[in-house]
Amino acid sequence: MFRKCITTLVQNAFCSGTSTHIIQEICQRSIHNTAGFVRPPKILITGGLGQLGTECAKLLRTQYGSENVILSDIIKPNQAAVESGPYIFADILDFKGLQKIVVDHRVDWLIHFSALLSAVGEQNVPLAVRVNIEGVHNVIELAKQYKLRIFVPSTIGAFGPDSPRNPTPNVTIQRPRTIYGVSKVHAELIGEYYYHKFGLDFRCLRFPGVISSDPPGGGTTDYAVAIFHEALRTGKYTCYLKPNTRLPMMYIEDCLRALHEFMCAPDDKLKRRVYNVTAMSFTPEELVECLSKYIPNLHVNYKPDNRQLIADSWPQVFDDSEARRDWNWQHKYDLNNLVDFMVKDVQENYINAVNGSDTRATIKI
Numbered sequence: 001m002f003r004k005c006i007t008t009l010v011q012n013a014f015c016s017g018t019s020t021h022i023i024q025e026i027c028q029r030s031i032h033n034t035a036g037f038v039r040p041p042k043i044l045i046t047g048g049l050g051q052l053g054t055e056c057a058k059l060l061r062t063q064y065g066s067e068n069v070i071l072s073d074i075i076k077p078n079q080a081a082v083e084s085g086p087y088i089f090a091d092i093l094d095f096k097g098l099q100k101i102v103v104d105h106r107v108d109w110l111i112h113f114s115a116l117l118s119a120v121g122e123q124n125v126p127l128a129v130r131v132n133i134e135g136v137h138n139v140i141e142l143a144k145q146y147k148l149r150i151f152v153p154s155t156i157g158a159f160g161p162d163s164p165r166n167p168t169p170n171v172t173i174q175r176p177r178t179i180y181g182v183s184k185v186h187a188e189l190i191g192e193y194y195y196h197k198f199g200l201d202f203r204c205l206r207f208p209g210v211i212s213s214d215p216p217g218g219g220t221t222d223y224a225v226a227i228f229h230e231a232l233r234t235g236k237y238t239c240y241l242k243p244n245t246r247l248p249m250m251y252i253e254d255c256l257r258a259l260h261e262f263m264c265a266p267d268d269k270l271k272r273r274v275y276n277v278t279a280m281s282f283t284p285e286e287l288v289e290c291l292s293k294y295i296p297n298l299h300v301n302y303k304p305d306n307r308q309l310i311a312d313s314w315p316q317v318f319d320d321s322e323a324r325r326d327w328n329w330q331h332k333y334d335l336n337n338l339v340d341f342m343v344k345d346v347q348e349n350y351i352n353a354v355n356g357s358d359t360r361a362t363i364k365i
């Protein structure tokens with residue numbers, strides 16, 4: 001089906017004189033074997049039951065078919081995850097186990113989401129070293145051996161107190177002070193090294209705080225998700241960052257579209273293997289002001305904890321002009337429509353589904 005579709009698209013594109021970049025894009029998104037057979041890529045997502053993985057699988061399954069996107073993690077999936085497509089156990093620290101999956105499922109693309117985020121990483125440094133550094137060694141080596149295209153996300157957390165913070169360009173001083181940041185700089189550099197040394201098709205985007213209604217995994221930017229759940233449930237929220245802490249952020253839909261567009265971008269468009277991407281920057285008090293339009297009596301107080309130190313060392317405004325220039329990255333969501341979408345999503349899928357009306361704040365939708 002996909003093969004037919006691609007062939008027709010390519011033929012139509014040629015017949016109608018469609019520009020070569022569309023033909024190139026179609027070709028980038030499909031796999032050719034020696035007989036010229038065209039099929040969709042088989043994609044393995046590691047850490048697939050986390051905040052980004054589940055949504056990423058949904059997007060890629062609509063593009064390439066459910067059976068072509070394999071979700072993996074070390075945690076027990078819920079019913080929805082099992083029903084939505086293939087799910088398998090894969091521990092990122094088990095090289096042979098990963099090797100078997102790649103071979104058995106004839107994987108072409110690897111999207112590597114397994115990680116310990118910034119706040120939980122500080123609480124268990126040895127585990128963060130293993131999962132975030134050893135895990136990256138495993139997937140990079142695997143991708144080299146089996147000639148996979150590999151995506152590894154990096155983060156604003158790959159910068160530190162010596163980096164310029166407003167704006168933070170693509171190439172500048174990094175020197176992060178969290179194990180999470182150190183592990184992400186390591187991933188960026190080893191990926192670039194494998195690209196130059198072995199021709200590995202390594203692709204990496206540095207994401208800002210990603211906002212979705214799914215529970216976040218223990219990062220410094222989590223307040224921007226938690227506030228929706230708490231405020232819509234109780235009308236109150238206690239924020240662990242100071243009200244004026246500015247951080248770059250992005251709505252999940254933009255984040256995953258960036259990932260997909262970047263994975264499909266023709267190689268000759270990419271001047272780097274690692275790009276900054278972002279959509280907006282805001283502070284907790286700016287988010288609260290926006291959210292107050294939906295929850296007029298919203299009460300937020302501020303009790304900064306050790307995540308404040310981390311946030312104070314991160315970029316405030318992220319410069320993603322190189323991604324915009326090279327592969328035409330464009331965000332869609334700003335603060336206002338992000339809040340609009342989040343309020344509806346959390347209200348419909350979490351609050352209404354779980355709570356009785358007595359515990360809910362008064363919402364104006």
Ligand SMILES: NC(=O)C1=CN([C@@H]2O[C@H](COP(=O)(O)OP(=O)(O)OC[C@H]3O[C@@H](n4cnc5c(N)ncnc54)[C@H](O)[C@@H]3O)[C@@H](O)[C@H]2O)C=CC1
Pocket residue numbers: 046047048049050051052053073074075090091092093112113114115116117131153154155156206207208209210211215216217218219221
């Ligand atoms: N969520 C965000 O705001 C941002 C995320 N990122 C990156 O995106 C990736 C995904 O992030 P999230 O989904 O938010 O993280 P998450 O914490 O929600 O999910 C990470 C997943 O990794 C899995 N994992 C842990 N140890 C593992 C192991 N030994 N083997 C296999 N899987 C294991 C966990 O079970 C979890 O499901 C991470 O690499 C993160 O650094 C980058 C920037 C921002």
Ligand SMILES: CC(=O)[C@H](N)C(=O)O
Pocket residue numbers: 117118119154155156157180207208209210218219220221222
């Ligand atoms: C920005 C990130 O990488 C993540 N959300 C975190 O706060 O650790």
